[in-house]
Amino acid sequence: MASLLRAATWGLFLWRGYCSRGTKGELSKGFVEALKAVVGSPHVSTAAVVREHHGHDESVHRCQPPDAVVWPQNVEQVSRLAALCYSQGVPIIPFGTGTGLEGGVCAVQGGVCVNLTHMDRILELNPEDFSVVVEPGVTRKALNTHLRDSGLWFPVDPGADASLCGMAATGASGTNAVRYGTMRDNVLNLEVVLPDGRLLHTAGPGRHFRKSAAGYNLTGLFVGSEGTLGLITATTLRLHPAPEATVAATCAFPSVQAAVDSTVHILQAAVPVARIEFLDEITIDACNRYSKLNCSVAPTLFLEFHGSEKALEEQLQRAEEITQHHGASHFSWAKDAEERSRLWQARHNAWYAVLALRPGCKGYSTDVCVPISRLPEILVQAKEDLNASGLTGATAGHVGDGNFHCMLSVDPEDPEELRRVKAFAERLSRRALALHGTCTGEHGIGLGKRQLLQEEVGAVGVQTMRQLKAMLDPQGLMNPGKVL
Amino acid sequence: MASLLRAATWGLFLWRGYCSRGTKGELSKGFVEALKAVVGSPHVSTAAVVREHHGHDESVHRCQPPDAVVWPQNVEQVSRLAALCYSQGVPIIPFGTGTGLEGGVCAVQGGVCVNLTHMDRILELNPEDFSVVVEPGVTRKALNTHLRDSGLWFPVDPGADASLCGMAATGASGTNAVRYGTMRDNVLNLEVVLPDGRLLHTAGPGRHFRKSAAGYNLTGLFVGSEGTLGLITATTLRLHPAPEATVAATCAFPSVQAAVDSTVHILQAAVPVARIEFLDEITIDACNRYSKLNCSVAPTLFLEFHGSEKALEEQLQRAEEITQHHGASHFSWAKDAEERSRLWQARHNAWYAVLALRPGCKGYSTDVCVPISRLPEILVQAKEDLNASGLTGATAGHVGDGNFHCMLSVDPEDPEELRRVKAFAERLSRRALALHGTCTGEHGIGLGKRQLLQEEVGAVGVQTMRQLKAMLDPQGLMNPGKVL
Numbered sequence: 001m002a003s004l005l006r007a008a009t010w011g012l013f014l015w016r017g018y019c020s021r022g023t024k025g026e027l028s029k030g031f032v033e034a035l036k037a038v039v040g041s042p043h044v045s046t047a048a049v050v051r052e053h054h055g056h057d058e059s060v061h062r063c064q065p066p067d068a069v070v071w072p073q074n075v076e077q078v079s080r081l082a083a084l085c086y087s088q089g090v091p092i093i094p095f096g097t098g099t100g101l102e103g104g105v106c107a108v109q110g111g112v113c114v115n116l117t118h119m120d121r122i123l124e125l126n127p128e129d130f131s132v133v134v135e136p137g138v139t140r141k142a143l144n145t146h147l148r149d150s151g152l153w154f155p156v157d158p159g160a161d162a163s164l165c166g167m168a169a170t171g172a173s174g175t176n177a178v179r180y181g182t183m184r185d186n187v188l189n190l191e192v193v194l195p196d197g198r199l200l201h202t203a204g205p206g207r208h209f210r211k212s213a214a215g216y217n218l219t220g221l222f223v224g225s226e227g228t229l230g231l232i233t234a235t236t237l238r239l240h241p242a243p244e245a246t247v248a249a250t251c252a253f254p255s256v257q258a259a260v261d262s263t264v265h266i267l268q269a270a271v272p273v274a275r276i277e278f279l280d281e282i283t284i285d286a287c288n289r290y291s292k293l294n295c296s297v298a299p300t301l302f303l304e305f306h307g308s309e310k311a312l313e314e315q316l317q318r319a320e321e322i323t324q325h326h327g328a329s330h331f332s333w334a335k336d337a338e339e340r341s342r343l344w345q346a347r348h349n350a351w352y353a354v355l356a357l358r359p360g361c362k363g364y365s366t367d368v369c370v371p372i373s374r375l376p377e378i379l380v381q382a383k384e385d386l387n388a389s390g391l392t393g394a395t396a397g398h399v400g401d402g403n404f405h406c407m408l409s410v411d412p413e414d415p416e417e418l419r420r421v422k423a424f425a426e427r428l429s430r431r432a433l434a435l436h437g438t439c440t441g442e443h444g445i446g447l448g449k450r451q452l453l454q455e456e457v458g459a460v461g462v463q464t465m466r467q468l469k470a471m472l473d474p475q476g477l478m479n480p481g482k483v484l
Numbered sequence: 485m486a487s488l489l490r491a492a493t494w495g496l497f498l499w500r501g502y503c504s505r506g507t508k509g510e511l512s513k514g515f516v517e518a519l520k521a522v523v524g525s526p527h528v529s530t531a532a533v534v535r536e537h538h539g540h541d542e543s544v545h546r547c548q549p550p551d552a553v554v555w556p557q558n559v560e561q562v563s564r565l566a567a568l569c570y571s572q573g574v575p576i577i578p579f580g581t582g583t584g585l586e587g588g589v590c591a592v593q594g595g596v597c598v599n600l601t602h603m604d605r606i607l608e609l610n611p612e613d614f615s616v617v618v619e620p621g622v623t624r625k626a627l628n629t630h631l632r633d634s635g636l637w638f639p640v641d642p643g644a645d646a647s648l649c650g651m652a653a654t655g656a657s658g659t660n661a662v663r664y665g666t667m668r669d670n671v672l673n674l675e676v677v678l679p680d681g682r683l684l685h686t687a688g689p690g691r692h693f694r695k696s697a698a699g700y701n702l703t704g705l706f707v708g709s710e711g712t713l714g715l716i717t718a719t720t721l722r723l724h725p726a727p728e729a730t731v732a733a734t735c736a737f738p739s740v741q742a743a744v745d746s747t748v749h750i751l752q753a754a755v756p757v758a759r760i761e762f763l764d765e766i767t768i769d770a771c772n773r774y775s776k777l778n779c780s781v782a783p784t785l786f787l788e789f790h791g792s793e794k795a796l797e798e799q800l801q802r803a804e805e806i807t808q809h810h811g812a813s814h815f816s817w818a819k820d821a822e823e824r825s826r827l828w829q830a831r832h833n834a835w836y837a838v839l840a841l842r843p844g845c846k847g848y849s850t851d852v853c854v855p856i857s858r859l860p861e862i863l864v865q866a867k868e869d870l871n872a873s874g875l876t877g878a879t880a881g882h883v884g885d886g887n888f889h890c891m892l893s894v895d896p897e898d899p900e901e902l903r904r905v906k907a908f909a910e911r912l913s914r915r916a917l918a919l920h921g922t923c924t925g926e927h928g929i930g931l932g933k934r935q936l937l938q939e940e941v942g943a944v945g946v947q948t949m950r951q952l953k954a955m956l957d958p959q960g961l962m963n964p965g966k967v968l
Contacts (some may be wrong), residue, residue, distance in 0.1 A: 061630075061724050065536075106825065114494070126855060126857065128748050128855075128856060128857035129855035129856050129857050129886075130751070130856075148746075151752060152752075157530070170697060171696075171697040171701075172697070173695055173697075177648075177695065178637055181669070182695050184704070185669060186694070190594075194944070198944050199944060200944045200945060200948060201941070201942060201944075201945065202945070203922075203941070204917075204940045204941045204942055204945060205942055206920050207920050207921065207922065207940070208855055208920055209853045209854060209855055209886055209921050209922050209925070210853065210855075210856075210885045210886055210887070211657055211661065211666050211668070211853060211885050211925050211926070212853060212922040212924065212925060212930075213654060213655040213656070213708055213889060213922075213924045213925060213926045213927060213929070213931055213965055214922045214923055214924050214936075214937050214940055214941070215929055215937050215941060215945075215949050215968075216705060216708070216709055216713075216952050216967075217668065217701075217704045217705060217707065217708055218941075218945065218948060218949070219656075220668070220701045220704025220705065221700060221701060221704065221705055223585060223720075224697055224699075224700070224701055224703065225700055229700075240754075241751065241752050241753065241754040242755065243754065244753075247759060264612050267614070267725065268611075268635060268636075269724075269792075270725040270727065270728065270791070271729075272756065272769075294903070305755070306754075307799060308802075310794070310798050311798060313729075314625065314794050314795060315575045315791060318779070318792075369694065369695060370690055370693060371610060371612075371615070371692045371693055371694075371695060372612060372613050372694070373610065373612035373613050375625075389513075400732050401694045401695050402613075402693055402694055403694070421855055426934035432543050433688075436690050436692055436693070437691065437693050438687075438688070438691065438693050438696035438697075438698045439695070439698055440696065440697045440698050441695050441697060442695070442697045442834045443698060444697045444698075445697070445699055446699055449698070453698050453699050455699070456688045456691070456699075457685070457687070457688045457699060457702075458685060458688055458689055460678070460682050460683060460684045460685075461685065461686070461688060461702065463685060464684060464702060464956075465699050465700045467704070467955050468952075468955070469700075471951050471952070471955050472948075472951075483699055483700075484699075484772070
């Protein structure tokens with residue numbers, strides 16, 4: 001009897017939500033009206049151009065548009081949207097700035113894309129407690145602009161001006177992680193709308209303590225869950241004192257090994273380096289052309305130091321001694337804000353610089369992370385593989401964490417080349433796994449690395465992750481087809 | 485038919501495992517023989533004195549002995565033990581050094597205590613990758629002794645010489661957390677035997693990368709789970725460069741507010757203080773007597789700085805300027821290892837020093853953590869409450885994290901006083917919750933704070949935690965009665 005009732009109710013849902021379920025299809029008129037009743041007519045769109053804009057990120061994963069896009073204005077609306085979709089079996093895809101790199105927003109089963117950028121308030125700043133609460137529309141640059149006169153900043157910097165809740169959802173990190181940690185280290189609390197619409201505060205409502213030993217770490221569970229367990233509607237972040245002074249430096253090395261050895265040596269000497277970025281000679285060459293730098297074309301480190309004037313002097317001196325001991329040439333440093341900014345802008349633009357080497361091509365970026373000591377061998381192997389595969393690619397990355405990116409250019413008109421690029425990226429990930437590393441240090445699993453995740457964590461690991469997903473999202477409606 | 489079979493099998497289990505289930509009771513002879521078959525006869529004990537030793541930690545929670553104690557020699561044996569207990573419905577309680585403070589090892593439903601201290605190997609040290617893999621019998625002091633000549637150390641220091649896997653299980657932290665983070669920040673991977681005996685590597689087998697965005701954060705889920713989700717049989721830890729030089733300092737303040745303001749100011753100035761500990765005047769008085777210190781009897785900060793000689797000079801100067809600005813007197817520092825050690829030994833012995841104020845009494849320690857800015861008010865409230873309650877207590881703690889301990893002495897012959905002490909501790913936790921804090925910064929929930937956890941994380945938080953428990957331990961056999 002109960003199961004008959006369930007089946008009947010389910011039929012009603014299908015009728016109300018979708019014309020046909022299981023495959024993507026147009027949402028029923030009644031369902032779209034229901035969405036409008038939650039967020040207001042102007043905040044729902046089923047226009048093709050809007051849906052297409054929301055069907056892809058910055059990766060080469062093909063556009064898979066959602067059936068509708070909605071812009072909730074507050075957490076209550078998000079909760080009602082989730083409950084509505086849940087009751088009718090319609091998938092939900094959270095959307096921030098769309099700057100992901102693993103196809104995390106592609107609507108593989110259609111559904112409703114929840115664009116959270118209209119919720120863009122900084123809800124609470126507690127300077128003495130080094131914490132801030134932000135809504136999903138607040139980007140890292142917007143936050144740092146807001147913090148400008150507070151003496152504080154938020155250091156996690158993946159390059160793109162991503163939304164902070166999106167960064168929490170993907171477990172982002174970037175150039176400053178070697179000193180300040182990743183999102184996993186800097187999220188204190190999350191407000192999450194669960195798939196059925198219930199509201200969870202992972203560390204308890206309104207809490208913003210620095211540490212706790214109270215119960216299971218729910219915050220850690222949602223950071224990096226890529227929108228597959230719930231919608232993050234606010235995040236409480238740990239802030240850091242803004243550096244008193246900053247110096248950037250560059251130095252060129254005779255080999256990748258020498259650059260990595262210098263990095264390990266600098267870390268072992270406890271020089272509190274804020275950024276330590278590796279760029280291979282192809283990246284440097286591309287940056288020289290694209291960003292008008294004048295660096296030696298060789299494996300290079302870009303470094304940044306934060307501290308008092310006195311402390312910086314000592315840090316610079318130590319880093320120079322260490323790098324010279326490992327054969328570095330041209331250790332040059334820049335204290336001037338403009339000069340530093342030019343250098344880091346060039347680093348952040350490395351992606352476009354590499355693309356510019358082959359006009360008309362699209363970019364394909366992949367990232368892996370290995371124990372630092374294994375970096376030289378994987379970088380050398382990657383280079384050999386690129387040559388053998390006849391591909392154009394460059395490597396750059398956060399060497400202090402053992403994390404690096406391989407940036408490849410691919411002709412969009414040449415499906416065979418795209419296949420070769422994908423095969424190369426897979427081999428790179430498997431090499432990282434063989435060296436006790438991970439198939440992604442910061443981009444996430446998304447659509448493209450699901451098989452690699454299984455190889456990485458093993459059968460029991462995947463079983464456990466599947467159990468977690470089934471526990472929190474029994475209908476499999478939250479960003480389906482991602483991670484697992 | 486299937487359910488009949490299940491019931492019959494279940495009956496068999498009861499017969500084999502326990503004489504009577506649901507209540508504590510003697511294990512059946514057959515079951516004890518099965519334990520011996522797994523670990524060998526000499527490594528199983530049902531002797532009363534052994535069981536009693538394993539039925540309590542360092543807290544005042546009454547001894548609740550397990551029905552048997554086993555000492556596995558390797559992970560395969562742990563796995564077989566878990567599968568055996570799981571198949572027969574017998575609870576398992578993991579046991580390390582027994583230095584917990586919230587009754588985490590009390591066998592509230594009887595069962596088998598798995599003492600993991602015979603597994604005491606350091607399995608793998610990777611100095612260039614700043615990582616080490618240790619078995620559960622390795623304590624933090626043993627690890628640091630092993631690391632002595634490597635230029636590295638493991639900084640998390642809860643005071644007791646606890647086992648590192650036990651520290652992972654309780655999410656321990658301590659005096660160095662303000663600079664180096666807690667166990668949550670320093671565990672890279674865990675080997676866990678799940679309740680049914682399956683082996684899980686939370687970050688994948690053998691992996692020891694610095695960061696990852698691959699799938700759900702299983703490591704974070706098990707750190708701080710207090711043995712309720714599985715048995716930790718190895719942990720991969722992040723190591724740090726050993727400080728080149730160390731200086732300790734003390735300074736006394738006219739008020740709690742001035743001490744806390746100094747702390748916030750030091751952190752805002754980005755002075756990379758390694759430890760910053762608050763001791764109230766009662767604790768200082770007790771330490772003066774017990775550890776032969778000669779400190780002013782006033783709210784006091786104990787500080788420690790790590791770095792190069794040059795960096796230390798600057799850090800000390802800045803800290804002195806800041807503390808003097810807030811009215812500190814007697815800023816004195818100690819570079820000499822012996823003098824430093826005396827100071828920190830006194831800090832670690834503060835617990836015994838407070839106990840010595842009232843000979844014959846037992847100690848009751850509780851900890852909470854609040855946003856730093858709320859520390860002065862909660863410390864003042866706590867003092868007033870102690871006076872009003874006619875209790876003897878002192879406060880000390882990790883002020884840089886907003887975490888502090890209240891150490892009370894209680895007459896073991898006076899149940900009425902114990903009730904008053906417990907009521908005070910509960911009020912203290914509720915005050916922390918009202919100030920957006922947590923009912924425990926580092927001791928854990930254990931037996932005593934389960935109701936407080938519910939108030940802290942709210943209904944949906946508790947529901948989610950219960951779901952997690954049910955998912956990983958459907959029979960509720962792993963350290964039952966703790967956390968939830």
